Amino acid sequence: xxxxxxxxxxxxxxxxxxxxxxxxxxxxxxxxxxxxxxxxxxxxxxxxxxxxxxxxxxxxxxxxxxxxxxxxxxxxxxxxxxxxxxxxxxxxxxxxxxxxxxxxxxxxxxxxxxxxxxxxxxxxxxxxxxxxxxxxxxxxxxxxxxxxxxxxxxxxxxxxxxxxxxxxxxxxxxxxxxxxxxxxxxxxxxxxxxxxxxxxxxxxxxxxxxxxxxxxxxxxxxxxxxxxxxxxxxxxxxxxxxxxxxxxxxxxxxxxxxxxxxxxxxxxxxxxxxxxxxxxxxxxxxxxxxxxxxxxxxxxxxxxxxxxxxxxxxxxxxxxxxxxxxxxxxxxxxxxxxxxxxxxxxxxxxxxxxxxxxxxxxxxxxxxxxxx
Amino acid sequence: xxxxxxxxxxxxxxxxxxxxxxxxxxxxxxxxxxxxxxxxxxxxxxxxxxxxxxxxxxxxxxxxxxxxxxxx
Numbered sequence: 001x002x003x004x005x006x007x008x009x010x011x012x013x014x015x016x017x018x019x020x021x022x023x024x025x026x027x028x029x030x031x032x033x034x035x036x037x038x039x040x041x042x043x044x045x046x047x048x049x050x051x052x053x054x055x056x057x058x059x060x061x062x063x064x065x066x067x068x069x070x071x072x073x074x075x076x077x078x079x080x081x082x083x084x085x086x087x088x089x090x091x092x093x094x095x096x097x098x099x100x101x102x103x104x105x106x107x108x109x110x111x112x113x114x115x116x117x118x119x120x121x122x123x124x125x126x127x128x129x130x131x132x133x134x135x136x137x138x139x140x141x142x143x144x145x146x147x148x149x150x151x152x153x154x155x156x157x158x159x160x161x162x163x164x165x166x167x168x169x170x171x172x173x174x175x176x177x178x179x180x181x182x183x184x185x186x187x188x189x190x191x192x193x194x195x196x197x198x199x200x201x202x203x204x205x206x207x208x209x210x211x212x213x214x215x216x217x218x219x220x221x222x223x224x225x226x227x228x229x230x231x232x233x234x235x236x237x238x239x240x241x242x243x244x245x246x247x248x249x250x251x252x253x254x255x256x257x258x259x260x261x262x263x264x265x266x267x268x269x270x271x272x273x274x275x276x277x278x279x280x281x282x283x284x285x286x287x288x289x290x291x292x293x294x295x296x297x298x299x300x301x302x303x304x305x306x307x308x309x310x311x312x313x314x315x316x317x318x319x320x321x322x323x324x325x326x327x328x329x330x331x332x333x334x335x336x337x338x339x340x341x342x343x344x345x346x347x348x349x350x351x352x353x354x355x356x357x358x359x360x361x362x363x364x365x366x367x368x369x370x371x372x
Numbered sequence: 373x374x375x376x377x378x379x380x381x382x383x384x385x386x387x388x389x390x391x392x393x394x395x396x397x398x399x400x401x402x403x404x405x406x407x408x409x410x411x412x413x414x415x416x417x418x419x420x421x422x423x424x425x426x427x428x429x430x431x432x433x434x435x436x437x438x439x440x441x442x443x444x
Contacts, residue, residue, distance in 0.1 A: 127391075128391065129389040129390060129391045129392065131387075131389065131440055131442065140391075141389050141391040141392040141438075142392075286390070286391045287390035287391060287393070288390070288393060288394075288395055288410075288412055288413075288414035289390065289410065289414050290390075292412045292414075293410075322410055322416065326388075326390060326414070326416070327390050328389075328390050328391045
């Protein structure tokens with residue numbers, strides 16, 4: 001048995017799943033990478049809105065991160081690439097440590113797995129169609145060969161080093177049987193002390209928010225997973241746990257480990273509108289359903305906020321239904337999930353708008369103008 | 373092995389390479405039961421599991437070479 005086989009077996013026993021959002025079995029990816037002699041990219045981009053944990057790993061556990069990458073790259077000659085956004089502090093730290101940095105442009109989709117592979121291969125940092133998983137290579141849409149590449153999230157690679165050092169049983173002493181291991185969560189937005197927390201699956205979300213100094217009592221919602229995630233109502237944020245099972249009950253997921261507490265003074269419908277317009281601008285413009293679909297969703301959203309109606313909500317829903325599984329990457333899927341959850345959590349507030357009674361300070365001058 | 377048994381083992385699905393697709397709409401004409409088009413002419417695959425031979429014809433005739441069969 002080779003060293004890499006042993007490593008994959010330990011990762012299997014530990015039950016490590018990728019921490020970039022997809023939660024795919026790391027052992028399975030590592031075995032596939034070995035079979036295809038794949039190169040390694042460590043993704044430290046923190047591409048999701050509110051994400052900060054991969055930069056935190058680089059800042060606080062760089063030697064373990066590099067050790068994990070070395071274990072994963074065993075037996076291969078080419079250097080490991082560490083991906084970070086161009087001009088970011090993370091990129092500076094990686095460069096200063098003498099590592100090979102793959103500098104991705106600071107755009108939402110540029111840190112997606114296949115976008116990094118495209119960038120590493122001399123192309124643009126745009127997602128590629130994955131007719132086969134990038135870990136096995138395959139060809140891009142123009143028929144050019146894709147170099148087989150193992151792309152792992154920085155936290156995942158750090159966990160690999162920890163598991164190799166401390167063993168699968170140590171790893172499984174954290175979390176739950178289905179989601180084992182210590183894990184990082186970035187908490188941002190309207191909390192007293194935003195930052196990265198070391199935690200595990202199964203803890204109350206409330207405890208994570210409390211550890212970040214507590215959420216503002218007037219916060220209209222908590223966003224889990226950024227632009228590819230879902231909103232929780234204040235009640236849900238108070239009673240759900242940080243786990244796949246618990247979050248799934250409201251259509252949310254652990255994703256890349258991000259919690260964002262919304263601004264208590266700004267109408268959340270406007271926040272959603274801003275984020276949807278941002279999303280529309282972040283489409284790489286490659287796939288029709290995304291490049292036309294996201295601006296259409298943003299437009300329909302603004303429309304239903306301006307003139308709330310059941311028919312308007314249905315128009316948004318129909319747009320959202322056309323997003324999943326129709327892009328080279330999962331960006332449109334994520335924005336669809338985000339929008340559907342906004343309708344779910346802010347539906348009641350939308351009804352208030354229909355009566356001209358928003359109540360958030362950000363809109364007060366406007367409603368006065370409307371009344372007067 | 374008879375073709376039907378073969379299909380039940382492999383059971384490929386029709387997929388669209390969304391980067392390659394430029395909304396010609398040929399697939400929807402050839403496979404009306406499996407594909408319809410959105411308002412911009414991009415395919416919506418409503419029934420991805422289709423007869424492999426029929427799929428191969430559509431794959432061959434797609435002007436953008438954007439259709440393919442996958443295992444899932």
